Amino acid sequence: MRGIRTDRLVLREPTMADLPAMVAVHTDPGATVFEPEGPRTPEQCHVQLTNWIQRWATDGHCYWIILTDGGPIGFGGIGLCERDGEPYLNLYFRFTPSAWGHGYATEMATAALDLAARRRPDLPVWIVTAAENQRALRIAEKFGFHPIPSPDPDDAFWVYREWRAPTRPRAATTAKVITTDGS
Template sequence: MTSSPDEIRTDRLLLRRAGPGDLRAAITVLSDPRTHRYNPAGPPSPEEVAGMLAEWQAHWAHDGIGYWAVELPPTGEVVGFGGLRHHRLDGEPTLNLFYRFRPAHWGRGYATEMARAAVEWADRARPDRPVVIITDPDNEPSQRVARKLGFTHAGDSITIDGPVLVYRREEATLRA
Protein backbone atom coordinates (compact mmCIF):
# COMPACT_ATOMS: atom_id res chain seq x y z
CA MET A 1 0.00 0.00 0.00
CA THR A 2 1.34 3.45 -0.92
CA SER A 3 1.34 6.33 1.56
CA SER A 4 -0.15 8.97 -0.75
CA PRO A 5 -3.77 9.76 -0.01
CA ASP A 6 -4.38 10.55 -3.71
CA GLU A 7 -4.00 6.89 -4.59
CA ILE A 8 -3.82 3.78 -2.44
CA ARG A 9 -3.57 0.22 -3.71
CA THR A 10 -4.81 -2.73 -1.70
CA ASP A 11 -4.69 -6.40 -2.63
CA ARG A 12 -7.73 -6.09 -4.89
CA LEU A 13 -8.60 -2.40 -5.16
CA LEU A 14 -7.31 0.93 -6.37
CA LEU A 15 -8.49 3.86 -4.26
CA ARG A 16 -7.98 7.06 -6.22
CA ARG A 17 -9.10 10.61 -5.70
CA ALA A 18 -12.62 10.97 -7.09
CA GLY A 19 -12.80 13.48 -9.93
CA PRO A 20 -15.10 14.91 -12.60
CA GLY A 21 -14.64 11.81 -14.77
CA ASP A 22 -16.36 9.75 -12.06
CA LEU A 23 -19.72 11.50 -12.34
CA ARG A 24 -21.51 8.71 -14.21
CA ALA A 25 -20.27 6.08 -11.72
CA ALA A 26 -21.14 8.36 -8.78
CA ILE A 27 -24.69 8.79 -10.07
CA THR A 28 -25.02 5.02 -10.53
CA VAL A 29 -23.84 4.28 -7.00
CA LEU A 30 -25.28 7.18 -5.04
CA SER A 31 -28.66 7.48 -6.78
CA ASP A 32 -29.48 3.80 -6.29
CA PRO A 33 -32.19 3.55 -3.59
CA ARG A 34 -30.60 0.31 -2.31
CA THR A 35 -27.45 2.21 -1.29
CA HIS A 36 -29.58 4.58 0.79
CA ARG A 37 -31.79 2.05 2.52
CA TYR A 38 -30.72 3.45 5.92
CA ASN A 39 -30.63 7.11 4.91
CA PRO A 40 -33.83 8.92 5.96
CA ALA A 41 -33.25 11.54 3.24
CA GLY A 42 -33.20 8.87 0.52
CA PRO A 43 -30.98 8.88 -2.56
CA PRO A 44 -29.82 12.16 -4.08
CA SER A 45 -30.83 13.27 -7.57
CA PRO A 46 -28.21 13.22 -10.35
CA GLU A 47 -27.83 16.99 -9.90
CA GLU A 48 -27.25 16.55 -6.17
CA VAL A 49 -24.66 13.83 -6.88
CA ALA A 50 -22.82 16.26 -9.17
CA GLY A 51 -22.78 18.76 -6.31
CA MET A 52 -21.53 16.09 -3.91
CA LEU A 53 -18.71 15.16 -6.28
CA ALA A 54 -17.70 18.83 -6.54
CA GLU A 55 -17.81 19.07 -2.74
CA TRP A 56 -15.57 15.99 -2.42
CA GLN A 57 -13.04 17.62 -4.74
CA ALA A 58 -13.15 20.81 -2.66
CA HIS A 59 -12.41 18.75 0.46
CA TRP A 60 -9.32 17.29 -1.23
CA ALA A 61 -8.18 20.78 -2.25
CA HIS A 62 -8.83 22.31 1.18
CA ASP A 63 -8.05 19.42 3.57
CA GLY A 64 -5.70 17.17 1.58
CA ILE A 65 -8.03 14.25 2.29
CA GLY A 66 -11.39 13.08 1.04
CA TYR A 67 -13.27 10.37 -0.78
CA TRP A 68 -11.81 7.99 -3.30
CA ALA A 69 -13.32 6.26 -6.30
CA VAL A 70 -12.89 2.54 -5.54
CA GLU A 71 -11.82 0.77 -8.69
CA LEU A 72 -11.13 -2.82 -9.68
CA PRO A 73 -7.67 -2.56 -11.32
CA PRO A 74 -8.08 -5.41 -13.83
CA THR A 75 -11.17 -3.82 -15.42
CA GLY A 76 -11.09 -0.18 -14.31
CA GLU A 77 -14.69 -0.52 -13.10
CA VAL A 78 -15.61 1.88 -10.30
CA VAL A 79 -17.47 -0.28 -7.77
CA GLY A 80 -17.96 2.37 -5.10
CA PHE A 81 -16.77 5.45 -3.28
CA GLY A 82 -15.37 5.92 0.18
CA GLY A 83 -12.79 7.57 2.34
CA LEU A 84 -12.34 10.03 5.15
CA ARG A 85 -13.49 13.55 5.85
CA HIS A 86 -12.86 15.99 8.67
CA HIS A 87 -15.86 15.96 10.96
CA ARG A 88 -16.75 17.44 14.32
CA LEU A 89 -18.51 14.91 16.49
CA ASP A 90 -20.05 16.54 19.53
CA GLY A 91 -17.34 19.22 19.28
CA GLU A 92 -14.41 16.80 18.90
CA PRO A 93 -12.34 16.92 15.68
CA THR A 94 -12.49 13.47 14.07
CA LEU A 95 -12.20 11.76 10.69
CA ASN A 96 -15.48 10.22 9.59
CA LEU A 97 -15.24 7.06 7.50
CA PHE A 98 -17.75 6.87 4.64
CA TYR A 99 -18.43 4.34 1.90
CA ARG A 100 -21.06 3.34 -0.63
CA PHE A 101 -20.74 0.46 -3.09
CA ARG A 102 -22.73 -0.82 -6.03
CA PRO A 103 -25.15 -3.46 -4.76
CA ALA A 104 -23.81 -5.92 -7.37
CA HIS A 105 -20.51 -5.85 -5.45
CA TRP A 106 -21.87 -6.20 -1.90
CA GLY A 107 -20.71 -9.19 0.11
CA ARG A 108 -17.23 -9.37 -1.45
CA GLY A 109 -15.37 -7.59 1.35
CA TYR A 110 -14.62 -4.47 -0.69
CA ALA A 111 -16.03 -2.08 1.94
CA THR A 112 -13.89 -3.65 4.66
CA GLU A 113 -10.79 -3.64 2.43
CA MET A 114 -11.26 0.03 1.46
CA ALA A 115 -12.07 1.03 5.04
CA ARG A 116 -9.03 -0.79 6.44
CA ALA A 117 -6.76 1.03 3.97
CA ALA A 118 -8.33 4.38 4.91
CA VAL A 119 -7.88 3.74 8.64
CA GLU A 120 -4.26 2.63 8.17
CA TRP A 121 -3.55 5.76 6.15
CA ALA A 122 -5.20 7.95 8.84
CA ASP A 123 -3.13 6.29 11.57
CA ARG A 124 0.06 7.33 9.77
CA ALA A 125 -0.93 10.71 8.35
CA ARG A 126 -3.48 12.07 10.85
CA PRO A 127 -2.81 10.38 14.21
CA ASP A 128 -4.18 13.44 16.01
CA ARG A 129 -7.73 12.79 14.75
CA PRO A 130 -9.52 9.58 15.68
CA VAL A 131 -11.42 7.78 12.95
CA VAL A 132 -15.10 7.29 13.69
CA ILE A 133 -17.83 5.41 11.91
CA ILE A 134 -21.25 7.02 12.23
CA THR A 135 -24.12 4.77 11.22
CA ASP A 136 -27.86 4.45 11.40
CA PRO A 137 -28.98 2.24 14.31
CA ASP A 138 -30.60 -0.20 11.84
CA ASN A 139 -27.62 -0.43 9.46
CA GLU A 140 -26.28 -3.80 10.55
CA PRO A 141 -24.05 -4.24 7.43
CA SER A 142 -22.17 -1.02 8.27
CA GLN A 143 -21.91 -2.03 11.93
CA ARG A 144 -20.51 -5.40 10.85
CA VAL A 145 -17.77 -3.66 8.81
CA ALA A 146 -16.99 -1.48 11.83
CA ARG A 147 -16.57 -4.54 14.06
CA LYS A 148 -14.37 -6.29 11.46
CA LEU A 149 -12.08 -3.24 11.65
CA GLY A 150 -11.86 -3.50 15.45
CA PHE A 151 -14.29 -0.65 16.14
CA THR A 152 -16.83 -0.90 18.94
CA HIS A 153 -20.05 0.96 19.67
CA ALA A 154 -18.82 3.90 21.72
CA GLY A 155 -22.02 5.87 22.10
CA ASP A 156 -24.90 7.56 20.38
CA SER A 157 -25.32 10.98 18.82
CA ILE A 158 -27.90 12.99 16.95
CA THR A 159 -27.51 14.38 13.42
CA ILE A 160 -29.87 16.41 11.29
CA ASP A 161 -31.20 13.06 10.01
CA GLY A 162 -31.85 11.69 13.50
CA PRO A 163 -30.15 9.34 15.97
CA VAL A 164 -26.94 7.55 14.98
CA LEU A 165 -24.52 5.07 16.50
CA VAL A 166 -20.87 6.05 16.84
CA TYR A 167 -18.15 3.44 16.47
CA ARG A 168 -14.54 3.92 17.54
CA ARG A 169 -11.57 1.68 17.93
CA GLU A 170 -11.09 0.26 21.42
CA GLU A 171 -7.96 2.33 22.17
CA ALA A 172 -9.71 5.53 21.03
CA THR A 173 -12.71 4.66 23.19
CA LEU A 174 -10.49 4.22 26.23
CA ARG A 175 -8.81 7.61 25.64
CA ALA A 176 -12.10 9.49 25.23
Protein backbone atom coordinates in the same frame (compact mmCIF):
# COMPACT_ATOMS: atom_id res chain seq x y z
CA MET B 1 -3.87 11.96 -9.07
CA ARG B 2 -3.49 10.59 -5.55
CA GLY B 3 -4.58 7.12 -4.59
CA ILE B 4 -3.81 3.69 -3.25
CA ARG B 5 -3.73 0.32 -4.97
CA THR B 6 -4.67 -2.70 -2.85
CA ASP B 7 -4.70 -6.35 -3.93
CA ARG B 8 -7.98 -5.92 -5.84
CA LEU B 9 -8.89 -2.24 -5.72
CA VAL B 10 -7.76 1.15 -6.91
CA LEU B 11 -8.76 3.83 -4.41
CA ARG B 12 -8.17 7.19 -6.00
CA GLU B 13 -8.96 10.84 -5.64
CA PRO B 14 -12.15 11.51 -7.63
CA THR B 15 -12.48 14.05 -10.43
CA MET B 16 -15.53 15.56 -12.09
CA ALA B 17 -15.10 12.88 -14.78
CA ASP B 18 -16.32 10.46 -12.07
CA LEU B 19 -19.71 12.17 -11.82
CA PRO B 20 -21.51 9.41 -13.81
CA ALA B 21 -20.22 6.82 -11.31
CA MET B 22 -21.19 9.08 -8.41
CA VAL B 23 -24.71 9.39 -9.79
CA ALA B 24 -24.96 5.66 -10.49
CA VAL B 25 -23.99 4.73 -6.92
CA HIS B 26 -25.74 7.46 -4.95
CA THR B 27 -29.05 7.41 -6.86
CA ASP B 28 -29.33 3.61 -6.60
CA PRO B 29 -32.16 2.71 -4.18
CA GLY B 30 -30.31 -0.49 -3.23
CA ALA B 31 -27.06 1.32 -2.41
CA THR B 32 -28.87 4.00 -0.39
CA VAL B 33 -31.27 1.72 1.48
CA PHE B 34 -30.06 3.01 4.87
CA GLU B 35 -30.28 6.71 3.97
CA PRO B 36 -33.30 8.31 5.67
CA GLU B 37 -33.71 10.71 2.73
CA GLY B 38 -33.37 7.88 0.21
CA PRO B 39 -31.37 8.13 -3.00
CA ARG B 40 -29.75 11.43 -3.90
CA THR B 41 -30.65 13.40 -6.99
CA PRO B 42 -28.06 13.87 -9.75
CA GLU B 43 -27.81 17.52 -8.70
CA GLN B 44 -27.06 16.51 -5.10
CA CYS B 45 -24.41 14.11 -6.40
CA HIS B 46 -22.77 16.94 -8.35
CA VAL B 47 -22.67 19.16 -5.24
CA GLN B 48 -21.31 16.34 -3.09
CA LEU B 49 -18.59 15.36 -5.58
CA THR B 50 -17.57 19.01 -5.95
CA ASN B 51 -17.28 19.23 -2.15
CA TRP B 52 -15.14 16.09 -1.99
CA ILE B 53 -12.81 17.40 -4.69
CA GLN B 54 -12.43 20.68 -2.77
CA ARG B 55 -11.71 18.78 0.43
CA TRP B 56 -8.97 16.81 -1.35
CA ALA B 57 -7.41 20.17 -2.25
CA THR B 58 -7.64 21.59 1.30
CA ASP B 59 -7.22 18.49 3.52
CA GLY B 60 -5.00 16.31 1.30
CA HIS B 61 -7.45 13.43 1.61
CA CYS B 62 -11.16 12.74 1.46
CA TYR B 63 -13.29 10.00 -0.05
CA TRP B 64 -11.99 7.90 -2.95
CA ILE B 65 -13.69 6.48 -5.98
CA ILE B 66 -13.30 2.72 -5.59
CA LEU B 67 -12.49 0.76 -8.74
CA THR B 68 -11.85 -2.84 -9.70
CA ASP B 69 -10.60 -4.06 -13.06
CA GLY B 70 -14.27 -3.99 -14.10
CA GLY B 71 -14.70 -0.28 -13.32
CA PRO B 72 -16.19 1.80 -10.48
CA ILE B 73 -17.98 -0.06 -7.69
CA GLY B 74 -18.35 2.65 -5.05
CA PHE B 75 -16.94 5.49 -3.02
CA GLY B 76 -15.31 5.52 0.40
CA GLY B 77 -12.40 6.50 2.58
CA ILE B 78 -11.81 8.98 5.38
CA GLY B 79 -12.99 12.57 5.44
CA LEU B 80 -12.22 15.24 7.98
CA CYS B 81 -15.38 16.24 9.86
CA GLU B 82 -16.28 18.21 12.96
CA ARG B 83 -18.88 17.74 15.67
CA ASP B 84 -19.40 20.43 18.33
CA GLY B 85 -16.04 21.98 17.45
CA GLU B 86 -14.15 18.68 17.78
CA PRO B 87 -12.51 17.23 14.64
CA TYR B 88 -12.73 13.56 13.72
CA LEU B 89 -12.24 11.42 10.63
CA ASN B 90 -15.36 9.85 9.16
CA LEU B 91 -14.97 6.38 7.64
CA TYR B 92 -17.48 6.35 4.80
CA PHE B 93 -18.27 3.74 2.19
CA ARG B 94 -21.03 3.15 -0.28
CA PHE B 95 -20.89 0.36 -2.83
CA THR B 96 -23.18 -0.76 -5.61
CA PRO B 97 -25.21 -3.75 -4.37
CA SER B 98 -23.46 -6.02 -6.91
CA ALA B 99 -20.18 -5.31 -5.05
CA TRP B 100 -21.56 -6.37 -1.66
CA GLY B 101 -20.31 -9.58 -0.10
CA HIS B 102 -16.90 -9.66 -1.81
CA GLY B 103 -14.81 -8.16 1.00
CA TYR B 104 -14.30 -4.84 -0.79
CA ALA B 105 -15.44 -2.78 2.22
CA THR B 106 -12.91 -4.58 4.43
CA GLU B 107 -10.14 -4.03 1.88
CA MET B 108 -10.99 -0.33 1.51
CA ALA B 109 -11.35 0.17 5.28
CA THR B 110 -7.94 -1.44 5.88
CA ALA B 111 -6.32 1.11 3.54
CA ALA B 112 -8.34 3.99 4.99
CA LEU B 113 -7.47 3.17 8.60
CA ASP B 114 -3.79 2.73 7.69
CA LEU B 115 -3.94 6.19 6.10
CA ALA B 116 -5.65 7.63 9.19
CA ALA B 117 -3.02 6.09 11.48
CA ARG B 118 -0.20 7.59 9.37
CA ARG B 119 -1.66 11.02 8.59
CA ARG B 120 -3.85 11.88 11.57
CA PRO B 121 -3.14 9.50 14.49
CA ASP B 122 -4.29 12.29 16.82
CA LEU B 123 -7.89 12.07 15.57
CA PRO B 124 -10.51 9.44 16.28
CA VAL B 125 -12.17 7.73 13.32
CA TRP B 126 -15.94 7.41 13.46
CA ILE B 127 -18.46 5.30 11.62
CA VAL B 128 -21.90 6.88 11.74
CA THR B 129 -24.53 4.56 10.33
CA ALA B 130 -28.14 3.52 10.57
CA ALA B 131 -28.82 1.20 13.50
CA GLU B 132 -30.08 -1.51 11.11
CA ASN B 133 -27.06 -1.35 8.77
CA GLN B 134 -25.56 -4.65 9.86
CA ARG B 135 -22.93 -4.66 7.10
CA ALA B 136 -21.41 -1.38 8.33
CA LEU B 137 -21.65 -2.49 11.95
CA ARG B 138 -19.79 -5.72 11.08
CA ILE B 139 -17.00 -3.65 9.54
CA ALA B 140 -16.89 -1.51 12.69
CA GLU B 141 -16.67 -4.63 14.85
CA LYS B 142 -14.02 -6.25 12.64
CA PHE B 143 -11.71 -3.26 13.06
CA GLY B 144 -12.29 -2.76 16.78
CA PHE B 145 -14.54 0.30 16.69
CA HIS B 146 -16.36 0.73 19.97
CA PRO B 147 -19.78 2.31 20.62
CA ILE B 148 -19.87 5.95 21.65
CA PRO B 149 -22.91 7.94 22.76
CA SER B 150 -24.97 9.75 20.17
CA PRO B 151 -24.55 13.53 20.29
CA ASP B 152 -28.37 13.63 20.20
CA PRO B 153 -29.86 11.37 22.91
CA ASP B 154 -33.29 11.52 21.19
CA ASP B 155 -31.90 10.15 17.91
CA ALA B 156 -32.46 6.40 17.72
CA PHE B 157 -31.79 6.17 13.96
CA TRP B 158 -28.01 6.70 13.87
CA VAL B 159 -25.39 4.77 15.82
CA TYR B 160 -21.85 5.94 16.41
CA ARG B 161 -18.68 3.87 16.57
CA GLU B 162 -15.14 5.12 17.24
CA TRP B 163 -11.66 3.80 16.47
CA ARG B 164 -8.32 5.24 17.50
CA ALA B 165 -4.97 4.53 15.88
CA PRO B 166 -2.90 2.09 17.89
CA THR B 167 0.03 3.54 19.80
CA ARG B 168 2.34 1.07 18.12
CA PRO B 169 2.56 0.80 14.33
CA ARG B 170 0.00 -1.37 12.56
CA ALA B 171 1.24 -4.31 10.52
CA ALA B 172 2.17 -3.32 6.99
CA THR B 173 -0.43 -3.90 4.30
CA THR B 174 0.05 -4.69 0.65
CA ALA B 175 -1.48 -1.34 -0.32
CA LYS B 176 0.70 0.74 -2.62
CA VAL B 177 0.48 4.51 -3.02
CA ILE B 178 -0.10 5.50 -6.63
CA THR B 179 0.58 8.80 -8.34
CA THR B 180 -0.70 10.52 -11.46
CA ASP B 181 1.26 8.29 -13.76
CA GLY B 182 -0.07 5.15 -11.99
CA SER B 183 3.36 4.09 -10.69
